[in-house]
């Protein structure tokens with residue numbers, strides 16, 4: 046079958062492929078610990094589900110405005126204004142089916158063929174995929190272990206050219222759990238303003254943070270008008286399957302993204318949006334408890350991995366991933382991923398699933414119980430003992 050030429054440039058997310066293979070092995074009777082997929086293992090809090098059920102019963106089952114219900118956009122704009130310390134209006138908010146469409150729309154609205162886009166590597170694989178898809182030049186900024194997986198701002202500056210149109214900044218970060226410091230953000234902001242570059246600030250893990258408080262790039266002068274904040278419900282409220290996210294940007298760009306959404310999805314699910322409003326304005330105890338539990342698990346997995354000869358693992362400050370260095374085993378990340386999956390019953394991802402600078406690392410998601418994390422550590426230690 047002959048597809049359009051552009052399909053050759055579209056990448057994917059291998060997490061779903063590893064999940065499928067792990068499930069197949071389970072169906073064959075194998076025991077598997079799932080540390081591959083990036084989603085909270087908690088249920089969506091009850092009050093949010095109740096709000097959705099009530100909304101269905103109240104008739105929220107129809108098309109709605111492409112950018113979302115005005116009252117829900119207002120709730121989001123107030124939340125973003127409060128948590129980022131900036132002023133936003135409901136007209137700057139576009140509600141989308143998950144956070145991912147914000148990336149897609151932003152890239153389509155802003156980036157022409159031949160433009161350059163700087164993106165983190167290792168990083169969320171969809172960034173590189175979309176940059177290639179729109180025929181732009183993908184310019185990776187390497188994230189290094191010795192810098193706690195924060196980008197090096199001097200290096201970032203050296204990558205900027207007159208063709209740089211957009212920078213993608215993700216903090217807390219997937220797959221490393223790295224969090225940018227106040228000074229990093231300040232410098233990134235300066236580079237963007239001085240060189241007239243758009244920013245896609247992927248803040249989907251803004252609430253899953255173990256350091257002080259979350260800081261956004263938009264706090265710095267001149268940044269808000271050139272930035273699309275991406276956030277959503279998937280991670281904070283364990284709502285991955287609801288497909289609810291949003292972008293916050295200047296009003297003109299919001300109108301363009303809304304037009305893209307009209308062309309693509311029409312709008313976001315009506316009753317889900319009502320649940321979204323309830324989630325954000327309701328009690329935050331469930332989310333806070335989830336983050337506290339993640340922190341406990343992070344310590345268990347980091348300590349456990351560091352006990353294993355041949356592995357060294359930084360303690361991340363955000364998200365729910367660890368990105369241990371496994372170079373001592375003398376195998377590629379992909380070989381280790383396969384070995385763990387096929388022989389040891391641990392589903393994890395090769396660092397290279399997140400770009401070429403991920404070679405020598407594995408990503409474990411610790412969105413799983415302490416018991417299962419301990420079981421996985423025993424199995425990884427078993428593998429390490431056999432290789433070394």
Ligand SMILES: Cc1ncc(COP(=O)(O)O)c(C=O)c1O
Pocket residue numbers: 083142143144145146169215218219247249277278279285289290
């Ligand atoms: C960095 C990053 N951004 C965005 C997303 C997409 O989130 P959603 O499920 O809301 O589309 C993910 C999901 O894994 C992610 O890790």
